[in-house]
Amino acid sequence: xxxxxxxxxxxxxxxxxxxxxxxxxTRFMAGGTTLYDLMKLNVEMPTTVVDLxxxxxxxxxxxSGSQELMFGALAPMSxxxxxxxxxxDYPALSESLWRAASQQLRNMATLGGNLLQRTxxxxxxxxxxxxxxxRTPGSGCAAIGGLDRGHAVLGGSTSCIAVxxxxxxxxxxxxxxxxxxxxxxxERTIPLESLHREPGDTxxxxxxxxxxxxxxxxxVPATPLGRxxxxxxxxxxxxxxxxxxxxxxxxxxxxxxxxxARVALGGVATRPWRARSAERALVGRSLNAAxxxxxxxxxxxxxxxxRDNGFKIELGARxxxxxxxxxxxxxxx
Amino acid sequence: xxxxxxxxxxxxxxxxxxxxxxxxxVTLGVTVNGRVRRLTIDPRTSLLDALRDHLxxxxxxxxxxxxxxxxxxxxxxxxxxxxCLTMAVQANGRAVRxxxxxxxxxxxxxxMQQAFIDHDAMQCGxxxxxxxxxxxxxxxxxxxxxxxEIREYMSGNxxxxxxxxxxxxAVQDAAPRMRED
Numbered sequence: 001x002x003x004x005x006x007x008x009x010x011x012x013x014x015x016x017x018x019x020x021x022x023x024x025x026t027r028f029m030a031g032g033t034t035l036y037d038l039m040k041l042n043v044e045m046p047t048t049v050v051d052l053x054x055x056x057x058x059x060x061x062x063x064s065g066s067q068e069l070m071f072g073a074l075a076p077m078s079x080x081x082x083x084x085x086x087x088x089d090y091p092a093l094s095e096s097l098w099r100a101a102s103q104q105l106r107n108m109a110t111l112g113g114n115l116l117q118r119t120x121x122x123x124x125x126x127x128x129x130x131x132x133x134x135r136t137p138g139s140g141c142a143a144i145g146g147l148d149r150g151h152a153v154l155g156g157s158t159s160c161i162a163v164x165x166x167x168x169x170x171x172x173x174x175x176x177x178x179x180x181x182x183x184x185x186x187e188r189t190i191p192l193e194s195l196h197r198e199p200g201d202t203x204x205x206x207x208x209x210x211x212x213x214x215x216x217x218x219x220v221p222a223t224p225l226g227r228x229x230x231x232x233x234x235x236x237x238x239x240x241x242x243x244x245x246x247x248x249x250x251x252x253x254x255x256x257x258x259x260x261a262r263v264a265l266g267g268v269a270t271r272p273w274r275a276r277s278a279e280r281a282l283v284g285r286s287l288n289a290a291x292x293x294x295x296x297x298x299x300x301x302x303x304x305x306x307r308d309n310g311f312k313i314e315l316g317a318r319x320x321x322x323x324x325x326x327x328x329x330x331x332x333x
Numbered sequence: 334x335x336x337x338x339x340x341x342x343x344x345x346x347x348x349x350x351x352x353x354x355x356x357x358x359v360t361l362g363v364t365v366n367g368r369v370r371r372l373t374i375d376p377r378t379s380l381l382d383a384l385r386d387h388l389x390x391x392x393x394x395x396x397x398x399x400x401x402x403x404x405x406x407x408x409x410x411x412x413x414x415x416x417c418l419t420m421a422v423q424a425n426g427r428a429v430r431x432x433x434x435x436x437x438x439x440x441x442x443x444x445m446q447q448a449f450i451d452h453d454a455m456q457c458g459x460x461x462x463x464x465x466x467x468x469x470x471x472x473x474x475x476x477x478x479x480x481x482e483i484r485e486y487m488s489g490n491x492x493x494x495x496x497x498x499x500x501x502x503a504v505q506d507a508a509p510r511m512r513e514d
Contacts, residue, residue: 001377003375003377004376004377005357005376006359006376006420006422008422032418032419032420032423033400033418036379036418036419036420037399037400037418039377040398040399049376051420051422051423053423078412101489102403102415102488102489102490103413103467103470103471103474103476103486103489104400104403104406104413104414104415104467104489105400105415105418105489107409107412107413107414108414108415108418108419238484238488239484239485239488240488240489
């Protein structure tokens with residue numbers, strides 16, 4: 001690990017100022033479960049670390065609002081996952097948190113930091129002698145044509161097919177969440193769907209945030225769709241693993257007919273992936289095993305298989321179909 | 334806590350000398366198993382390394398050093414964390430409890446420790462301190478109501494000997510016998 005200067009500001013303004021003043025090697029650190037891990041691998045080599053854990057104002061969350069849910073960027077994943085209102089009214093959001101990582105990591109990791117979790121691509125984490133455009137721009141991509149079983153079938157480019165590993169972002173994108181940020185240029189609000197970028201020719205640029213821009217809160221519009229929702233996550237083992245395929249689904253139905261549907265995919269794409277074509281395929285239809293499966297297939301129409309990850313197309317479609325039936329089962333009369 | 338934070342900031346040194354970074358050290362105060370300990374360390378130091386190499390508390394184990402195995406699990410302000418991904422400076426002004434601090438002052442074993450012995454919940458024992466610290470937290474969180482819930486909430490602790498059946502039995506056994514510990 002490279003040496004760095006450590007600083008712990010006590011106000012949000014001071015934290016933003018510290019990063020802006022610190023130059024290009026300065027990084028925010030919240031729970032540290034991604035950044036400190038990658039520093040041990042010399043993937044991340046900050047010269048200054050600005051520890052955010054003293055910013056108590058950002059550690060709160062409020063799920064009682066009639067207009068929107070508010071989550072401070074430093075709220076721990078474990079506390080939010082266990083929130084009784086979230087469990088009851090937005091099970092997809094709660095499940096996306098408790099089905100991620102372990103309780104130890106969820107006690108450390110924060111909601112804002114989780115949005116920015118970096119890929120688990122082994123070539124990215126492992127480094128030399130393997131090429132990685134995300135780690136060393138222009139070096140190539142060892143995953144394309146390599147050991148790509150875990151890699152993306154949606155949103156990849158000729159430069160990078162690394163999967164976006166998070167779950168919480170996938171559930172949030174299904175609920176039209178927004179992210180409030182603060183930088184020396186002031187506050188702004190970004191739709192969560194615009195936060196993450198597809199790799200294109202610049203896979204090392206993963207978000208639309210400026211380097212000195214801090215996520216301060218996440219807001220989710222209140223919706224009755226939350227109750228009939230689920231985050232369905234398929235893994236190599238039943239717990240404590242990243243998704244091979246996952247689906248965040250929410251439904252509004254009138255009898256057997258779908259009035260509105262939300263479908264987002266995880267584990268299969270280079271960014272949190274909203275599957276609007278699958279949503280359109282469901283509206284006005286009766287929801288049953290056949291129409292659920294058709295919606296799943298629709299979500300993967302543009303998918304492209306590599307060497308070993310083609311199974312994700314079938315698995316992903318089935319994951320969407322199963323998630324839809326789980327969500328349907330949660331509709332209360 | 335606030336004073337200690339200021340101590341840390343005041344003691345951070347980082348000087349560039351002829352293009353080479355000479356890292357400074359940070360001074361922090363951590364309450365470990367009820368006793369205040371002051372440490373002067375490189376800011377890169379993990380809480381795990383601080384416990385093992387600076388304080389001589391080798392109960393927490395270094396398995397993967399990347400938050401994947403749970404062998405380094407300790408309690409930070411009463412909540413379980415992996416100490417390998419916790420920077421020691423982030424424990425400044427906070428309370429850490431390790432396996433060494435679990436037994437009673439009279440040396441009597443914690444109910445969870447006794448249950449691990451009674452149920453043969455280990456083979457090589459390397460993961461055991463982390464398993465026990467995670468298990469105590471699992472019960473306190475209210476996540477030990479059933480075998481399946483224990484399996485889910487203990488999934489962050491790997492046991493490559495495969496003692497999982499005994500571990501789940503030990504947690505189920507100890508849960509009702511845990512009071513204030």
